[in-house]
Amino acid sequence: MRVLLATCDKYLKILPVFAHLFNRYFSDKQVVTVCGFSPIPEQYKLPPNFEFMSIGKQEDYPVGKWSDALLRAMDLIEDETFILMLDDYLITRPVDVHGIQMLYNYMTQFKYVLKMDICADRLFAWGMEDYETCGYFDLVRSHPGSQYHMSLMAGIWNKANLRRVLIPNQSPWDVELDGTRRLSAMTDMLVLGTRQWPLRIHLAFRGGDSSHMNLDGLKACDVTEMKELGLIP
Numbered sequence: 001m002r003v004l005l006a007t008c009d010k011y012l013k014i015l016p017v018f019a020h021l022f023n024r025y026f027s028d029k030q031v032v033t034v035c036g037f038s039p040i041p042e043q044y045k046l047p048p049n050f051e052f053m054s055i056g057k058q059e060d061y062p063v064g065k066w067s068d069a070l071l072r073a074m075d076l077i078e079d080e081t082f083i084l085m086l087d088d089y090l091i092t093r094p095v096d097v098h099g100i101q102m103l104y105n106y107m108t109q110f111k112y113v114l115k116m117d118i119c120a121d122r123l124f125a126w127g128m129e130d131y132e133t134c135g136y137f138d139l140v141r142s143h144p145g146s147q148y149h150m151s152l153m154a155g156i157w158n159k160a161n162l163r164r165v166l167i168p169n170q171s172p173w174d175v176e177l178d179g180t181r182r183l184s185a186m187t188d189m190l191v192l193g194t195r196q197w198p199l200r201i202h203l204a205f206r207g208g209d210s211s212h213m214n215l216d217g218l219k220a221c222d223v224t225e226m227k228e229l230g231l232i233p
Contacts (some may be wrong), residue, residue: 006084006087008036010210014091021090024091026095033052079159084156091201100118115192118202123197125149125151128193129141140194141190142190152175
């Protein structure tokens with residue numbers, strides 16, 4: 001599996017926190033491709049399983065061109081299916097890695113699925129319905145009329161389908177809101193999730209505000225350890 005981690009220059013400080021929790025609760029053997037702009041400074045040095053891929057200069061991709069950055073990133077990877085996470089999606093509990101691999105394999109088989117939500121985003125969406133099973137997972141289908149049908153919460157994506165929905169010159173919020181409108185009119189693609197949600201995450205930044213790192217959703221022992229390691233100011 002390829003894990004694509006989207007970041008930007010002003011969020012680089014959270015990468016060591018993300019990496020620490022990822023390796024603890026996901027796997028330190030899973031390669032993570034950090035997709036960003038400026039090289040990662042030495043002070044934010046990442047573990048060996050994290051590789052950096054620059055898509056260009058930050059000034060060429062302001063927040064209103066976030067979708068352009070994602071389109072460019074997809075040009076640079078060969079994978080037709082990948083896990084997309086944002087840099088402030090902090091993992092809070094042990095991950096069902098075997099289960100995610102099983103869902104990943106499902107996505108590679110059924111090309112009409114745009115996204116497989118691996119947290120609880122679609123499970124609690126208005127209008128979701130039971131779909132079928134995948135191994136020990138009960139799959140749910142996101143209703144096209146539900147809010148954030150095009151949610152960017154952690155999930156497995158089909159690249160070809162994602163290219164059909166994305167358009168240039170959109171912020172991540174535009175992608176979710178305006179993208180939901182476009183996606184809802186595309187009747188040949190599905191967005192799925194699970195009742196078991198194999199990944200649990202906490203959002204550290206809200207509304208694009210990087211001045212405050214909200215860690216309330218993390219275990220106290222994890223926060224204490226990361227402070228002792230100097231990962232958190």
